[in-house]
Every structure is written in structure tokens, then in C-alpha cells.
Amino acid sequence: MPETLAPALQTTTPTLPAAVLWDMDGTLVDTEPYWIQAEQELVAEHGGTWSHEQALQLVGNALTVSAAILRDQGGVALPLDAIVDRLLGRVVEQVRREVPWQPGALELLTGLADAGVPCALVTMSYAALAEEVVSRGPAGAFVTMVTGDQVSRGKPDPEPYLTAAERLGVDVGACVAIEDSPTGIASARAAGIATLGVEAVVPVPYLDGLSRAASLEKVDVATIARIGAGEVVDLTL
Structure with missing residues (x-):
């Protein structure tokens, strides 16, 4: 069988x-390191310091929300739209050199x-x-x-x-x-x-x-x- x-x-x-x-x-x-660098540079221009821990709280936020935090906690004395433009321009500049x-x-x-x-x-x-x-x-x-x-x-x-x-x-x-x-x-x-x-x-x-x-x-x-x-x-x- x-x-x-x-x-x-x-x-x-x-x-x-x-x-x-x-x-x-x-x-x-x-690109998060690009954003963090741009934030640190902008805060430093306005006489402040921006820690890595502070930067992490901005991850994933709307840019206007991040700009408000940079103004209030980082002492960046610029209008929110101006803060967004500065950050965005810096990151675009870096991406044009290399997309990570x-x-x-x-x-x-x-x-x-x-x-x-x-x-x-x-x-x-x-x-x-x-x-x-x-x-x-x-x-x-x-x-x-x-x-x-x-x-x-x-x-x-x-x-x-x-x-x-x-x-x-x-x-x-x-x-x-x-x-x-x-x-x-x-x-x-x-x-x-x-x-x-x-x-x-x-x-x-x-x-x-x-x-x-x-x-x-x-x-x-x-x-x-x-x-x-x-x-x-x-x-x-």
C-alpha cells in the first residue's frame, strides 16, 4: 500500500x-543632528546655551512650537517666523551638501x-x-x-x-x-x-x-x- x-x-x-x-x-x-546644531548656533548668537537634553524635547514638533521653546527657554529674541526661517535655512544648506x-x-x-x-x-x-x-x-x-x-x-x-x-x-x-x-x-x-x-x-x-x-x-x-x-x-x- x-x-x-x-x-x-x-x-x-x-x-x-x-x-x-x-x-x-x-x-x-x-537630520536631527543638523537641527540640533542649528538650534545651538542660533541660541549661542543670542548669548545662551542649548543642551542636548533641551534639543531632544523639540524632536517631532511643529516648527512653530520648537521656535516658541527656543524663544522662551533659549532666549532667542526673534519673531517665531524668523526663528523658523533661520533653522530651516541652515538645515537645507546642510542637506544640499549631504543627505544623511x-x-x-x-x-x-x-x-x-x-x-x-x-x-x-x-x-x-x-x-x-x-x-x-x-x-x-x-x-x-x-x-x-x-x-x-x-x-x-x-x-x-x-x-x-x-x-x-x-x-x-x-x-x-x-x-x-x-x-x-x-x-x-x-x-x-x-x-x-x-x-x-x-x-x-x-x-x-x-x-x-x-x-x-x-x-x-x-x-x-x-x-x-x-x-x-x-x-x-x-x-x-
Whole structure:
């Protein structure tokens, strides 16, 4: 009597998300040191000092919020718009010399493009900086951008992410967001998006339902598909 073979195990790949919505500073590019340097230089011009610990409280904020903190805590005696312009101009200058892509970012962007997953950039930096970064990345990697000067309520409000999904014409709940800061993570989750927190200059805390990774080098298209399908992934080890 012939031996009965056990049926082969079948594996299925989760459906890809409708879109991936990327934060920029700290997530896509390691520009946080550029911002911190610009803050320290500006405060020093006004006779003050700006510690690394003080700089960390600005990570992920709307630029006008950061400008108010620099005015109130750093003694920068300029109008808020002028503070934003000075910081932004300095960081743009540095990015034009070198775009500090986060390890694994370009590979993931390329993989998503090859898989037909549209991407949007959702950043509290202004368009002047976002355009510089996008223009130096893979052609066509981002379908649209939502920047801090295009929304009335910045992160942690959900408006930036809701706006990105609307511009893409997709269900916001069918997207995956990639973030690095508590402020950005709060924004994406408030919009109802499955979110991956990637560690950069500040730790990504454990939160119920939040996926985490120590680096984008640990993340591929299959990982994004799993997160979009509702799995909570922890790649911090």
C-alpha cells in the first residue's frame, strides 16, 4: 500500500497596505543632528546655551512650537517666523551638501516601489526642506508630500496623516505609517494607522499595538505587509 503523504503546509503573504506614510527627520533621513546644531548656533548668537537634553524635547514638533521653546527657554529674541526661517535655512544648506539617509531607508523605499505600494512623506519640516530630500532620493519614490507649512494643526494632531491619505485617495486605516518620535507616533495612531516606530535619537517606548524596530535595516516589504495586516512586530532586539 503506497505511503500517504501529509499535505504540504501552505503559507500566505499578507496583503500589502494601500500606502506607506513616512515621517522624514529621524525616520527617512538622519537630520536631527543638523537641527540640533542649528538650534545651538542660533541660541549661542543670542548669548545662551542649548543642551542636548533641551534639543531632544523639540524632536517631532511643529516648527512653530520648537521656535516658541527656543524663544522662551533659549532666549532667542526673534519673531517665531524668523526663528523658523533661520533653522530651516541652515538645515537645507546642510542637506544640499549631504543627505544623511537612514540605514535601510533607500532599500525599503525601492522595495515598496517595486511592489507597487505608493508612499507619501508626512513631515513637520517645511516644503523647502522636504523637496530637497525627495529630489535626492529614488525618482518617483513619493507620490505626494504633506509638510508642516501645509497643515493648520501639526503632529501630534492626526491632521497631517489624514491629509496624506486624502491626497493619495486611500483609506487611512489601510495604510502603514513609519515614525521615530513620540509626537509623530501619536499623530499616526490618532489617525487610525498601523504604525511602526523606528528608533533614532529618542527611544521608541512600548505601546500596546505599536510595532517597533531598532533600524530600518531590519524592515522589508514583507514586514510592512504584516504590520498592515494587523500584526504587531517587535524588531528591537
